[in-house]
Amino acid sequence: MPKPSDTKQRILDVARDLFTSQGVQRTSLQDIADRLGITKPALYYHFPSRDDLVRSIVQPLFDDGEKFLLDQEARGDAPVRELVEGFFDFNYRHRADVVMLLSELPTLADLGLVDRVLAWRTRLTALICGPAPALDQQVRAILALGGLQDVCMQFPDVPVEELKAAAVAGVLDALGR
Secondary structure (H helix, E strand, O other), rough: OOOOOOHHEEEEEEHHHHHHHOOOOOHHHHHHHHHHOOOHHHHHHHHOOOOHHHHHHHHHHHHHHHHHHHHHHHHHOOOHHHHHHHHHHHHHHHHHHHHHHHOOOHHHHHHHHHHHHHHHHHHHHHHHHHHOOOOHHHHHHHHHHHHHHHHHOOOOOHHHHHHHHHHHHHHHHHHHO
Protein backbone atom coordinates (compact mmCIF):
# COMPACT_ATOMS: atom_id res chain seq x y z
CA MET A 1 0.00 0.00 0.00
CA PRO A 2 1.50 3.38 -1.00
CA LYS A 3 2.34 5.88 1.71
CA PRO A 4 -0.18 8.76 1.93
CA SER A 5 0.97 12.28 1.14
CA ASP A 6 1.87 14.52 4.08
CA THR A 7 -1.43 16.41 3.80
CA LYS A 8 -3.43 13.21 3.56
CA GLN A 9 -1.56 11.75 6.55
CA ARG A 10 -2.19 14.91 8.58
CA ILE A 11 -5.90 14.63 7.76
CA LEU A 12 -5.91 10.97 8.84
CA ASP A 13 -4.10 11.78 12.11
CA VAL A 14 -6.40 14.67 13.03
CA ALA A 15 -9.52 12.73 12.04
CA ARG A 16 -8.41 9.73 14.15
CA ASP A 17 -7.88 12.02 17.17
CA LEU A 18 -11.24 13.75 16.74
CA PHE A 19 -13.12 10.52 16.01
CA THR A 20 -11.64 8.95 19.14
CA SER A 21 -12.37 11.91 21.41
CA GLN A 22 -15.73 13.08 19.98
CA GLY A 23 -17.03 10.08 18.06
CA VAL A 24 -17.34 9.65 14.31
CA GLN A 25 -20.94 10.82 14.10
CA ARG A 26 -20.25 13.91 16.23
CA THR A 27 -17.22 14.94 14.19
CA SER A 28 -17.96 16.87 11.02
CA LEU A 29 -15.60 17.23 8.11
CA GLN A 30 -15.69 20.95 8.91
CA ASP A 31 -14.35 20.17 12.42
CA ILE A 32 -11.45 18.29 10.82
CA ALA A 33 -10.78 21.06 8.28
CA ASP A 34 -10.86 23.72 11.02
CA ARG A 35 -8.40 21.78 13.19
CA LEU A 36 -6.05 21.48 10.20
CA GLY A 37 -6.47 25.08 9.08
CA ILE A 38 -7.62 24.03 5.60
CA THR A 39 -10.84 24.54 3.69
CA LYS A 40 -13.57 21.94 3.56
CA PRO A 41 -13.17 21.65 -0.25
CA ALA A 42 -9.47 20.87 0.31
CA LEU A 43 -10.51 18.07 2.66
CA TYR A 44 -13.03 16.78 0.11
CA TYR A 45 -10.23 16.66 -2.45
CA HIS A 46 -8.58 13.94 -0.36
CA PHE A 47 -11.69 12.26 1.11
CA PRO A 48 -15.10 12.62 -0.58
CA SER A 49 -17.01 11.56 2.58
CA ARG A 50 -16.64 10.83 6.25
CA ASP A 51 -17.14 7.12 5.50
CA ASP A 52 -14.21 7.24 3.06
CA LEU A 53 -12.12 8.90 5.76
CA VAL A 54 -13.06 6.25 8.35
CA ARG A 55 -12.30 3.46 5.88
CA SER A 56 -8.92 5.04 5.10
CA ILE A 57 -8.05 5.18 8.79
CA VAL A 58 -8.91 1.54 9.46
CA GLN A 59 -7.80 0.02 6.14
CA PRO A 60 -4.16 -0.51 7.23
CA LEU A 61 -5.44 -2.33 10.32
CA PHE A 62 -7.60 -4.61 8.18
CA ASP A 63 -4.92 -5.20 5.59
CA ASP A 64 -2.41 -6.10 8.30
CA GLY A 65 -4.88 -8.35 10.13
CA GLU A 66 -5.86 -10.17 6.95
CA LYS A 67 -2.21 -10.66 6.00
CA PHE A 68 -1.41 -12.04 9.45
CA LEU A 69 -4.28 -14.55 9.28
CA LEU A 70 -3.61 -15.59 5.67
CA ASP A 71 0.06 -16.17 6.49
CA GLN A 72 -0.85 -18.27 9.52
CA GLU A 73 -3.53 -20.22 7.65
CA ALA A 74 -1.10 -20.93 4.80
CA ARG A 75 1.50 -22.10 7.28
CA GLY A 76 -1.03 -24.26 9.11
CA ASP A 77 1.31 -25.54 11.80
CA ALA A 78 2.30 -22.53 13.86
CA PRO A 79 2.69 -23.23 17.56
CA VAL A 80 -0.09 -21.65 19.62
CA ARG A 81 2.43 -19.40 21.41
CA GLU A 82 3.55 -17.93 18.05
CA LEU A 83 -0.08 -17.34 16.99
CA VAL A 84 -0.84 -15.57 20.25
CA GLU A 85 2.37 -13.53 20.12
CA GLY A 86 1.60 -12.50 16.54
CA PHE A 87 -1.96 -11.53 17.49
CA PHE A 88 -0.60 -9.47 20.39
CA ASP A 89 1.86 -7.70 18.07
CA PHE A 90 -0.91 -6.93 15.60
CA ASN A 91 -3.21 -5.51 18.29
CA TYR A 92 -0.48 -3.51 19.97
CA ARG A 93 0.62 -2.01 16.65
CA HIS A 94 -2.96 -0.90 15.90
CA ARG A 95 -4.19 -0.05 19.41
CA ALA A 96 -5.07 3.58 18.58
CA ASP A 97 -7.33 2.45 15.77
CA VAL A 98 -8.84 -0.31 17.93
CA VAL A 99 -9.75 2.31 20.56
CA MET A 100 -11.48 4.33 17.85
CA LEU A 101 -13.25 1.22 16.56
CA LEU A 102 -14.59 0.31 19.98
CA SER A 103 -16.01 3.78 20.51
CA GLU A 104 -17.84 3.64 17.18
CA LEU A 105 -19.32 0.16 16.88
CA PRO A 106 -22.61 1.29 15.22
CA THR A 107 -20.76 3.27 12.54
CA LEU A 108 -18.32 0.45 11.97
CA ALA A 109 -21.12 -2.11 11.80
CA ASP A 110 -22.74 0.00 9.06
CA LEU A 111 -19.46 -0.15 7.15
CA GLY A 112 -19.26 -3.96 7.58
CA LEU A 113 -16.11 -3.76 9.64
CA VAL A 114 -17.38 -5.40 12.85
CA ASP A 115 -18.24 -8.60 10.96
CA ARG A 116 -14.70 -8.73 9.63
CA VAL A 117 -13.15 -8.51 13.11
CA LEU A 118 -15.48 -11.23 14.45
CA ALA A 119 -14.59 -13.45 11.49
CA TRP A 120 -10.89 -12.98 12.32
CA ARG A 121 -11.48 -14.28 15.84
CA THR A 122 -13.28 -17.32 14.43
CA ARG A 123 -10.41 -18.01 12.03
CA LEU A 124 -7.79 -17.55 14.74
CA THR A 125 -9.78 -19.82 17.07
CA ALA A 126 -9.73 -22.53 14.39
CA LEU A 127 -5.95 -22.14 14.08
CA ILE A 128 -5.52 -22.43 17.84
CA CYS A 129 -8.08 -25.14 18.59
CA GLY A 130 -8.32 -27.07 15.33
CA PRO A 131 -11.01 -27.20 12.65
CA ALA A 132 -13.85 -28.54 14.84
CA PRO A 133 -13.30 -27.25 18.39
CA ALA A 134 -15.75 -28.03 21.16
CA LEU A 135 -17.86 -25.15 22.44
CA ASP A 136 -15.84 -24.83 25.65
CA GLN A 137 -12.61 -24.54 23.61
CA GLN A 138 -14.15 -21.88 21.38
CA VAL A 139 -15.41 -19.90 24.37
CA ARG A 140 -12.03 -19.98 26.13
CA ALA A 141 -10.27 -18.92 22.92
CA ILE A 142 -12.67 -16.04 22.22
CA LEU A 143 -12.45 -14.82 25.83
CA ALA A 144 -8.65 -15.08 25.79
CA LEU A 145 -8.28 -13.31 22.42
CA GLY A 146 -10.69 -10.53 23.41
CA GLY A 147 -8.83 -10.11 26.69
CA LEU A 148 -5.54 -9.90 24.83
CA GLN A 149 -6.97 -7.09 22.69
CA ASP A 150 -8.19 -5.28 25.82
CA VAL A 151 -4.77 -5.58 27.49
CA CYS A 152 -3.16 -3.73 24.56
CA MET A 153 -5.41 -0.75 25.25
CA GLN A 154 -5.69 -0.95 29.02
CA PHE A 155 -1.97 -0.69 29.81
CA PRO A 156 -0.46 1.90 27.44
CA ASP A 157 2.30 2.85 29.89
CA VAL A 158 3.65 -0.65 30.53
CA PRO A 159 6.77 -1.49 28.49
CA VAL A 160 5.67 -3.52 25.47
CA GLU A 161 7.84 -6.58 26.15
CA GLU A 162 6.63 -6.81 29.75
CA LEU A 163 3.01 -6.42 28.64
CA LYS A 164 3.45 -8.97 25.85
CA ALA A 165 4.95 -11.57 28.21
CA ALA A 166 2.10 -11.16 30.71
CA ALA A 167 -0.61 -11.15 28.02
CA VAL A 168 0.72 -14.22 26.20
CA ALA A 169 1.10 -16.12 29.46
CA GLY A 170 -2.46 -15.20 30.42
CA VAL A 171 -3.88 -16.33 27.09
CA LEU A 172 -1.96 -19.61 27.16
CA ASP A 173 -3.18 -20.22 30.73
CA ALA A 174 -6.79 -19.45 29.72
CA LEU A 175 -6.44 -21.89 26.83
CA GLY A 176 -5.07 -24.55 29.20
CA ARG A 177 -1.69 -24.70 27.44
